[in-house]
Structures are given as structure tokens and as C-alpha cells.
Amino acid sequence: KQEVTQIPAALSVPEGENLVLNCSFTDSAIYNLQWFRQDPGKGLTSLLLIQSSQREQTSGRLNASLDKSSGRSTLYIAASQPGDSATYLCAVNTNAGKSTFGDGTTLTVKP
Amino acid sequence: GAGVSQSPSNKVTEKGKDVELRCDPISGHTALYWYRQSLGQGLEFLIYFQGNSAPDKSGLPSDRFSAERTGGSVSTLTIQRTQQEDSAVYLCASSMTGWETEAFFGQGTRLTVV
Numbered sequence: 001k002q003e004v005t006q007i008p009a010a011l012s013v014p015e016g017e018n019l020v021l022n023c024s025f026t027d028s029a030i031y032n033l034q035w036f037r038q039d040p041g042k043g044l045t046s047l048l049l050i051q052s053s054q055r056e057q058t059s060g061r062l063n064a065s066l067d068k069s070s071g072r073s074t075l076y077i078a079a080s081q082p083g084d085s086a087t088y089l090c091a092v093n094t095n096a097g098k099s100t101f102g103d104g105t106t107l108t109v110k111p
Numbered sequence: 112g113a114g115v116s117q118s119p120s121n122k123v124t125e126k127g128k129d130v131e132l133r134c135d136p137i138s139g140h141t142a143l144y145w146y147r148q149s150l151g152q153g154l155e156f157l158i159y160f161q162g163n164s165a166p167d168k169s170g171l172p173s174d175r176f177s178a179e180r181t182g183g184s185v186s187t188l189t190i191q192r193t194q195q196e197d198s199a200v201y202l203c204a205s206s207m208t209g210w211e212t213e214a215f216f217g218q219g220t221r222l223t224v225v
Binding site: 031032034036041043045046049051089091093094098099100102 | 153159210213
């Protein structure tokens with residue numbers, strides 16, 4: 001059974017800092033891994049999707065990496081802004097055809 | 112439509128009543144998923160529809176839960192004889208062809224059973 005762990009559970013940083021969020025998974029037989037952000041009381045917004053054959057994806061200030069063999073992904077946020085404050089979730093889609101979500105990292109960026 | 116649409120956005124119901132939650136996926140997306148997010152817990156997979164294939168119902172927590180997808184588009188999640196532990200946010204997502212493609216979520220339906 002796939003298990004997805006996100007560390008840390010919460011993170012508070014001053015505006016302008018670069019930061020890294022971590023996601024680890026136990027079953028390396030994955031289709032892909034997707035990072036989302038969720039604002040309070042809202043649905044999930046897709047940030048980046050990395051296919052199993054890819055090592056990283058970039059979108060603006062966001063960079064996500066994938067190391068399938070070690071079961072890890074990181075989401076790097078450059079020059080953080082207060083508007084980046086949200087819960088960040090990673091979801092792993094396995095070859096068995098199921099999406100498993102981590103519990104998320106709640107990020108607070110202080111002005 | 113432009114995004115995944117869910118209705119209602121909020122639903123308060125009395126214990127024991129039935130409720131129906133609706134999801135309208137992105138036009139052209141053949142895959143549709145339902146998840147549940149309870150307070151303080153992560154997302155829990157409920158059910159997955161892909162084209163004309165039999166749905167993957169392995170995540171449904173009890174036989175009080177059922178879902179349909181009519182015409183390969185709109186989906187309805189039905190909860191019969193609601194219980195207080197059913198209170199949660201129910202999220203729907205769709206993707207182009209399945210698990211291997213990017214999933215897009217709706218804003219969710221917040222269900223409160225009183």
C-alpha cells in the first residue's frame with residue numbers, strides 16, 4: 001500500500017526566503033506525482049505534474065524534483081511571498097491506478 | 112466549462128436524510144474522481160470513473176455511498192441515511208484521460224450533518 005509523507009507539517013518563513021517542501025512515498029512504481037496548493041476553505045489548485053520519467057518541472061518561482069528510486073520529491077519555492085501562504089499537498093499516482101495524497105505542509109510567509 | 116464545477120458549495124442536512132452532490136467536470140475530460148476531506152485529515156479517495164469502464168469503487172466507505180456518471184460527463188455522489196461522521200468536504204476532480212494526466216479539482220461541497 002502506497003504511503004505518502006510530507007515533512008514538515010507546518011513551516012513559517014519571512015517573506016523573500018527560498019524554501020523546500022518534502023514529499024516521500026513508499027512504492028516507487030508510480031505514474032507521476034502532482035503538487036497542489038489548497039487555500040483555506042477552497043479546493044485544490046494544481047501546481048506541477050511530474051511524470052515518472054522526468055526529474056523536474058518548473059513553473060515560475062516553483063521547481064519540483066522527483067527521485068523515483070529513493071521515493072522522494074521536493075517542491076522548491078523561490079523568493080517566497082505572503083500570497084504563497086497555503087497548504088501544499090503532494091499526490092502520488094501509482095501504476096495500480098490510485099492517487100494517494102500526503103497530509104500536506106501548511107506554509108505561512110510573514111510580510 | 113472552464114473548470115470543475117461542484118454544487119452545492121455548502122449543504123447542511125439532518126442525520127438520516129439522503130443527500131446528492133453534483134460534479135460537472137472539465138469538458139472533454141474522460142476521468143472523474145471523488146475524494147473526501149475530513150477536518151484535520153488528508154484526502155480520502157472515494158471513487159474513480161474512466162470513460163465507459165466500470166468505476167473503481169474501492170474507496171467508498173460504506174454501502175450508503177454511491178455515485179453515478181451519466182453520459183460520461185456529470186457525476187452525482189449520493190449519501191443515504193447520512194451520519195454525523197459523513198460531515199466533510201467532498202471534492203471532485205477530472206483529468207484528460209486518467210491517473211497519468213493532470214488532475215483539476217473543483218471547489219468542493221462542504222457537507223454538515225446535524
